Amino acid sequence: MSRRMPARRRLSRPQWAISIGVALAIIGFIGAAQWNSSLARQEFVTSAQRILVSQAEQAQRQQESLRAQIEEAEARVREFQERDEGSRSAQERLNEELAAARFAAGLTTVSGPGVVIEMADSLRPPTEGQNRSAYLILADDVRDVVTALWASGAEAIAISGGGAGAPPERLVPTTSIYGVGASILVNTAPLSPPFRIEAIGPEGLADRFLAHPSYLIRVSERIEAYGLQFAWEARDEVTLEQFVGNTRLRYGAPLVED
Amino acid sequence: MRGRLAQLSLFAVALLIGVLLVGQLRSQAPAIELSSLSAQELSTLVETLQLRNVELSDALADLREQIREYEREEALGQSTLDLSREDLERVLAFAGLAPVTGQGITLEVEGDFDATNVNDLIYELRSAGAEAVAVDDIRITARSVAVLGAEAIEIDGVPIGRYVEIRAIGSPRGLQSAMERPGGLLLQLQQAVGATFRITRETDITLPATERDLAPQAARPVE
Numbered sequence: 499m500s501r502r503m504p505a506r507r508r509l510s511r512p513q514w515a516i517s518i519g520v521a522l523a524i525i526g527f528i529g530a531a532q533w534n535s536s537l538a539r540q541e542f543v544t545s546a547q548r549i550l551v552s553q554a555e556q557a558q559r560q561q562e563s564l565r566a567q568i569e570e571a572e573a574r575v576r577e578f579q580e581r582d583e584g585s586r587s588a589q590e591r592l593n594e595e596l597a598a599a600r601f602a603a604g605l606t607t608v609s610g611p612g613v614v615i616e617m618a619d620s621l622r623p624p625t626e627g628q629n630r631s632a633y634l635i636l637a638d639d640v641r642d643v644v645t646a647l648w649a650s651g652a653e654a655i656a657i658s659g660g661g662a663g664a665p666p667e668r669l670v671p672t673t674s675i676y677g678v679g680a681s682i683l684v685n686t687a688p689l690s691p692p693f694r695i696e697a698i699g700p701e702g703l704a705d706r707f708l709a710h711p712s713y714l715i716r717v718s719e720r721i722e723a724y725g726l727q728f729a730w731e732a733r734d735e736v737t738l739e740q741f742v743g744n745t746r747l748r749y750g751a752p753l754v755e756d
Numbered sequence: 757m758r759g760r761l762a763q764l765s766l767f768a769v770a771l772l773i774g775v776l777l778v779g780q781l782r783s784q785a786p787a788i789e790l791s792s793l794s795a796q797e798l799s800t801l802v803e804t805l806q807l808r809n810v811e812l813s814d815a816l817a818d819l820r821e822q823i824r825e826y827e828r829e830e831a832l833g834q835s836t837l838d839l840s841r842e843d844l845e846r847v848l849a850f851a852g853l854a855p856v857t858g859q860g861i862t863l864e865v866e867g868d869f870d871a872t873n874v875n876d877l878i879y880e881l882r883s884a885g886a887e888a889v890a891v892d893d894i895r896i897t898a899r900s901v902a903v904l905g906a907e908a909i910e911i912d913g914v915p916i917g918r919y920v921e922i923r924a925i926g927s928p929r930g931l932q933s934a935m936e937r938p939g940g941l942l943l944q945l946q947q948a949v950g951a952t953f954r955i956t957r958e959t960d961i962t963l964p965a966t967e968r969d970l971a972p973q974a975a976r977p978v979e
Contacts, residue, residue: 550798551790557805564812571819578826579840588837596844601977602970603851604898610975638876645875648901653975655898671852671898674883678804679797686808688801698975712904716872737978744808744815745850747887750858750925752849753962 558688569742572605604670604741608654610698612736613707615643618692618727633724635691637677639717640684643695644669646713650706652697656738659689666696668741685743692727696736704732807885849888852897853970856888857962860925861932865942866918867951871909874902877922880941884934886924888963892916895966912968928957 579593600606617640620633640657647655657675658666659682667673667684674683681688697703707730721728793801822839829836848854865877878896881889889896894911901911908915924931932955935942945951 544795546795547791547793547798550795550802553802554790554798554805557802557809560809561805561812564809564816568812568816568819571816571823574823575819575826575843578823578830578836579843589840592837592840592844596840596847597977598971599844599847599851599853601972601975602853602897603847605847607978608972608975609978610972612974641875641879642872645872645901648899649903653899653972669898671850671896672882672887673898674879676879676883678801679793681793681801683801683804686804688805700974703974713872738975744811746815746818746846747849747856747858747925748811748814749860749927750849750856750887750963752845753855753857754845 554688561686565742568744572742600740603745604654604668605745607738607740608698609735609737610653611701611703611732611734612652612696612698613647613704613730613732614736615647615695615697615728615730616692617643617695620725620727622725631680632720633726634680635682635693635726636720637675637682639720639726640682640693640695641675642714642717644675646707646710647695647697647699647703649713650699650703650710652699652703654738655695655697657684657689657693657695659684659691659693666694666739668738670741670743670745672744685741696738698736698738704730848965851970852888852895852900852966855895855962855965856925857960858887858925859928860886860923860958860961861928861935862956862958862961863922863924863935864954864956865920865922865945865951866953867945867949868918869909869945869949869951871902871904873945873949873951874909874911874916874920876941877945878902880935881922881924881926881931884926884931886926886931888925890923890963891920893964895964897966897968897970899970900966900968912966923958923961923963925961925963928959931955932957 579596597606601608617635619635622633624630624633644655644657655669656666657669665687667687667689670685673685676683678688681690682693683689717726717728720726790798790801822843825839826836829839845854849856863877863881874891878889878891878900891902891911892914894900894914894916896911902909902916903911905913905915908917910916934940935955942951942953946953
């Protein structure tokens with residue numbers, strides 16, 4: 499018992515000096531890496547680009563603010579609809595119809611069994627003479643995966659990008675998916691890799707998705723040729739947030755039949 | 757005493773490493789690397805974001821007007837069912853569950869295109885600002901995609917032929933110029949599969965409601 503060394507004495511002076519030395523070396527390495535990466539980014543930006551980057555950031559912030567306000571206003575409208583004091587049965591029927599319509603339109607948060615797919619740019623360096631963009635996830639790749647999911651029976655899909663924390667974009671009848679440089683705009687929100695596509699659908703959605711290679715020819719060829727990263731997983735429970743954005747027609751109107 | 761000092765030093769160093777590592781990882785994965793885009797790409801992005809922000813501002817103004825109408829009706833002690841019915845019609849039209857009428861374009865396309873080409877055309881129209889789309893008499897919902905059926909390309913189980921008429925509600929001029937832009941999809945299809953196309957601006961077109969049942973089997977709403 500008495501021969502057992504106290505814990506605080508186990509670390510002799512040379513040992514902790516070596517530990518701190520190694521740790522300081524790691525700090526130096528990380529610090530240098532950070533300094534270098536910020537230098538590289540700054541060198542790349544011209545003054546014209548800097549102004550445009552600032553404008554894009556400002557527009558993105560404005561979009562986030564507008565979407566938050568729309569979400570709040572929509573919740574307020576729903577409050578009014580749910581507490582209407584008119585005919586109780588008429589109100590209930592109308593609310594049921596509204597709930598079904600909102601679901602079909604992607605305006606309701608939903609959950610259910612489904613599949614999660616992640617796609618990211620290739621880790622391979624471009625070979626000589628190859629365009630760097632061939633090694634990036636493009637809008638076509640995301641569209642093809644989305645098409646294959648809808649064709650496999652998906653009932654709701656959302657796409658997020660830029661890692662954890664980025665708000666997902668729910669796909670609705672007006673959703674566009676297109677590329678601007680290395681970023682992909684979904685519902686006009688600029689997303690960056692890794693892209694996460696989540697879908698809800700009847701049992702076997704993942705199996706049906708993988709059994710439809712014809713919809714995935716373009717993307718599977720690019721995965722093979724350029725090493726794009728692709729992973730999928732079936733899930734018992736996936737939750738997809740409602741769409742927040744413009745749902746109003748500016749150039750048209752519902753055709754009300756007499 | 758010396759042991760305590762060693763522990764404190766190690767703790768401080770570990771903390772510093774942690775902070776630096778988090779900083780490094782965050783800088784490796786920014787939300788979007790705007791500085792990596794060219795000036796032209798940035799201009800396109802800024803223009804797109806600003807256009808969409810105008811649409812969102814309009815939508816917000818409409819919602820606020822809707823809230824004011826509810827408040828007025830409630831203050832007068834009247835039922836707001838009519839306002840809710842209007843909202844239902846709007847949501848049904850957005851979802852594709854009700855017919856819509858308005859301005860837009862008719863795009864006639866003929867060629868040996870495949871299902872992917874048809875899906876790309878629908879996405880191209882949406883990117884150009886289409887608010888509602890129908891291919892022949894098939895109203896396009898979020899879930900509608902062109903697939904290769906038993907004998908022909910099908911959308912929502914309805915076959916389409918070599919000639920399709922696509923109608924889109926939106927700004928007639930904006931839709932036409934976006935679809936005819938140099939290097940755009942229509943010109944690519946013209947070269948790739950010999951497709952021919954014709955765009956007509958319309959002041960009054962009507963799109964039918966979808967015939968597809970959009971009721972969920974697996975998804976359930978989260979309260």
